[in-house]
Amino acid sequence: MDLKLKGKRALVTGSTAGLGEAIACLLASEGATVIVHGRDQGRATAVAEAIIAAGGAADIAPGDLATGAGADTVAAKARQGGAIDILVNHAGDYHHLRWTTASASSWIKTYQANVLSAVRMIKRFVPAMRERGWGRVIQIGAGSPVRPGPIYPDSCAAVAARHNVAVSLALDLKNTGVTSNIVAPGAILVPGSKELLEEVAPQYGRGDARDEIEVGCARDMVPNDVGRLGRPEEVAAAVAYLSSVHADYVTGATIWVDGGPARSAF
Structure with a gap:
């Protein structure tokens, strides 16, 4: 299937390793020009060079999205080659904390890194998508919004907020040609x-x-x-579909890539 991503530019935040890297590589293999993001410029460069060596097109936009200034830097670098058509918010920062060890300050830090980082990117790229009448915003979520556990309470709450952001944004983008969706992985190897x-x-x-x-x-x-x-490539495939023209009629949706635990009849 031709996803018709050739000519599109995609920013994948947090794409210097693991799941984010798999998403960036698959989008590039489908013809999109991918902007690799991460806090480490060397790692971002390595991923971009690997994409180019495989025949794809890539650039880098390193920076820390946990601050407004850092987000400005990333946005400016990402736009240097042209407008962003596809925004994949994957960047996040998680810690192995429990209720007894997660302080109020750690909750704030987790929210900054996992929720406001995505909001900052949305604020910087979605207005131009509205003007052009086409765009894709994809949040990488998780199963924790519907299955929170007794551990990682700050991270579970932050991911739930990311899901909420995506649905609220989808409603706000009604009749604009821009969609907002969620890909929610389970345990990925x-x-x-x-x-x-x-x-x-x-x-x-x-x-x-x-x-x-x-x-x-x-x-x-x-x-x-x-x-x-799960495998990173299986999550990346869901992102690629939502990025494509074949998903024009899909918005405000969550695609679960988790082997079944989030199953629901409605």
Whole structure:
């Protein structure tokens, strides 16, 4: 299927590794010019160079979105090659905190990094999308808005706010040609999660084989209906669809890429 992304420019925040990198690479393979963002310029450059080496088009816009000044810097760099048609808000900062360790200041920091970072990008790019009569805004969410747990309370609340932002924005964008949607991954096998699974495997009596560790995790820690963890490319595929012209009739929606736990009949 031709997603008709050739000629489109996409900014993927937080795309120097893991899930964000997979999204950037897939959009580039579909013909979009991708602007790679992250706080580390060297890592952003490496991802952009890999995309170019694979035949795609990419540039970088490094900076810290947790501040207004940082967001201004990122926006200015992203616009240097032209207008942004697709905004994927993936950047975020999460900490392994509990109610007993998450201070009020850490809640504020988490909200800044995970909610206001996205709002800042929306404020800087969506007005021009409205004027052109076409655009895509995609929030990368999670399952925590409908399944919050006793741990990571600040992160769960921040992700829930990201989902809320996307739906509110969709309503505001009525009849503009610009859509706002959410892709909500479940447990995805990225380098960081691989290391964590290997670290905790002995606590669950699992062996050393990675396949065995993954299946055990999908059974005991993050149960789902597929029996494994997701892959970054599977999340990226959902983002690519929502970025395309084939999703003109989809807005205010959440696509769950989680193996089934968020299932709902309505």
